[in-house]
Amino acid sequence: EIQGFSKDRLKKQCTHVTTLTGKKLLERRSNEGEGQVEQVEELEGSGCGFVEDTSLDLQVGVVRPFLLLASQDAAHDIDTLRRYK
Numbered sequence: 001e002i003q004g005f006s007k008d009r010l011k012k013q014c015t016h017v018t019t020l021t022g023k024k025l026l027e028r029r030s031n032e033g034e035g036q037v038e039q040v041e042e043l044e045g046s047g048c049g050f051v052e053d054t055s056l057d058l059q060v061g062v063v064r065p066f067l068l069l070a071s072q073d074a075a076h077d078i079d080t081l082r083r084y085k
Contacts, residue, residue, distance in 0.1 A: 059083055 015027040058080050061069040074080045 012028070017025040017027055019025065024077070056073045056077070057071040058074050058077055059070065060074050060080060060083075061070050066085055070080075
């Protein structure tokens with residue numbers, strides 16, 4: 001099955017990249033497999049070198065009874081804490 005697979009059946013994809021300085025780039029591959037990089041945006045002081053995730057992470061892992069592992073979001077959520085009391 002793997003030997004019969006053709007790369008031509010793959011969809012072309014673009015990858016959005018944010019560098020450490022906040023510069024935003026768009027990466028594409030040509031049909032020959034060569035990489036192309038296109039600068040999309042560069043605004044001084046407007047970007048971070050990471051993708052900000054503003055959603056709450058309320059997952060709690062029970063390592064042992066009375067030993068939990070969670071993010072600070074779960075530690076600040078009273079309903080989550082009560083569930084694992």
